[in-house]
Amino acid sequence: MMLSEERQAIIRDRLAEQGKVLANALALEFRVSEDTVRRDLRDLAKAGICRRVYGGALAKASAAGTGGERLKISATDLAVLTAAATRLVRPGAVILMDQAALNVACAGALPRDMTLTVVTNAPSVATALAGHRQARVVLLGGLYDHDKGCSFGPVCLSQLEQFHADLFIAADCAIDASVGLTAFDLAEAEIKRVMCRRSAARVVFATVD
Known part of the structure; x- marks a missing residue:
């Protein structure tokens, strides 16, 4: 059985490549429950790696800065960089x-x-x-x-x-x-x-x- 750290590493790679992940697709790929995937996404969201949305998560390509928003990077640009x-x-x-x-x-x-x-x-x-x-x-x-x-x-x-x-x-x-x-x-x-x-x-x- 795959460890949570291994799953989360794969999810990080997928977010960098595609900009989003779907919980049900990951559950099938990892052969775990969607609740397990949601816990992984929650951990990654707390680390600032993604933003959770209904059904999955989006790559978090911006961070808050003093006095406003930082520059936003598209998922494509983020993957290239x-x-x-x-x-x-x-x-x-x-x-x-x-x-x-x-x-x-x-x-x-x-x-x-x-x-x-x-x-x-x-x-x-x-x-x-x-x-x-x-x-x-x-x-x-x-x-x-x-x-x-x-x-x-x-x-x-x-x-x-x-x-x-x-x-x-x-x-x-x-x-x-x-x-x-x-x-x-x-x-x-x-x-x-x-x-x-x-x-x-x-x-x-x-x-x-």
């Missing part, structure tokens, strides 16, 4: 990921037998790696922001300074031709700035929106 991001991750690498729908999807889409270390300030990213038994996950502490779903502040920044990563995957931000990479507020900008500085390589994923 996720595939591009995962191709950059090499076995044994140390990866920095902040809170973003793309990073949650990317974490869940990484090969489950890959050995790597992921350092993040976002519980949703850590949860997405629950089925990756070869991954070492470091969840940073600090002041937790309920609206953003991640940690900020001096404690988080101090802990970040202890790591030297191979790659920082930056998402949920914007690129300006004159000022470069931007963030939604000062606290988020500080996290991204330190993650950039503590990484040997940085990659920014953005859409034309």
